[in-house]
Amino acid sequence: MDQEAKVGVDYQNELMARCARGNHDAVTKYGTFGIIMAIVCFPCGLICLCSDKQKRCVRCGVRVDS
Numbered sequence: 001m002d003q004e005a006k007v008g009v010d011y012q013n014e015l016m017a018r019c020a021r022g023n024h025d026a027v028t029k030y031g032t033f034g035i036i037m038a039i040v041c042f043p044c045g046l047i048c049l050c051s052d053k054q055k056r057c058v059r060c061g062v063r064v065d066s
Helices: 004-019 033-039 045-051
Strands: 026-029 054-059
Touching: 033 045, 045 054
Parallel strands: none
Antiparallel strands: 026 054
16 A cells, blocks of 8 residues: 555656646636626627636646746
8 A cells, every 4th residue: 555655646746747847737717707708799709708718737726828
């Protein structure tokens, strides 16, 4: 059991090292306001949807700007 725990800790450290090097696993999240405006004011509301989004790293939670 102790060996398995060490393997898990090593794996987590490797993932965080990737983030430290700038190799983030980014996912795009859209805000509630942008989604509502896209539905209510279609097609002009799609501009709000595109401006109300964020990219965040799944592993460390840092906002990724591209």
